[in-house]
Amino acid sequence: MKPVNELTTPALAYLGDAVIELYVRERLVAAGYSTSASLNQKSLDFVRAGAQAEAMQKILPLLSQEEMGVFRRGRNMGHGNVPKGATVAQYRAATGMEVLAGYLHVLGREQRLYELLDAGYAQEDI
Numbered sequence: 001m002k003p004v005n006e007l008t009t010p011a012l013a014y015l016g017d018a019v020i021e022l023y024v025r026e027r028l029v030a031a032g033y034s035t036s037a038s039l040n041q042k043s044l045d046f047v048r049a050g051a052q053a054e055a056m057q058k059i060l061p062l063l064s065q066e067e068m069g070v071f072r073r074g075r076n077m078g079h080g081n082v083p084k085g086a087t088v089a090q091y092r093a094a095t096g097m098e099v100l101a102g103y104l105h106v107l108g109r110e111q112r113l114y115e116l117l118d119a120g121y122a123q124e125d126i
Contacts, residue, residue: 004106009077013095016074016102021047023117046121049086052094055120059097062119067100074099 004012024046025039033039045051056071063071075096082091097120104113 001106004103007102007106009073009099012070012102012106013074013077013098014102015105016098016100017047019101019105019113020052020098020117023114024121027121027123049083049091049094052097053086053090055117056093056097059116059120062116063100067104067116070103071096071100 007015021043024043028039028042033042046055060068060071073096075092077095077099082088086094101113101117104110104116
């Protein structure tokens, strides 16, 4: 993979979306969800833009200056298509979260990534 500073913001968001999805799926399976219907329905509770924006509000106070800059880079990226169930602000925050997740993943900072995701998503909800 290219160095993180050579990746575009949309590429980091795309990768981060998959990283967050994997995190949620791992947590759901570990929590005992076992049917595809329950797994798919429950995962939507965590990966939709509104849920990511809520998680990001819990994560923001924990960010370093570097991480905050990466989040802002994603949040401020041009957004053409906002999903029906989300506000522009929610979608922007969710995109910032995805960019941050992609960034930390590319740098190999999985422990930090999971620390932040654990802070954003209450374990009792999963």
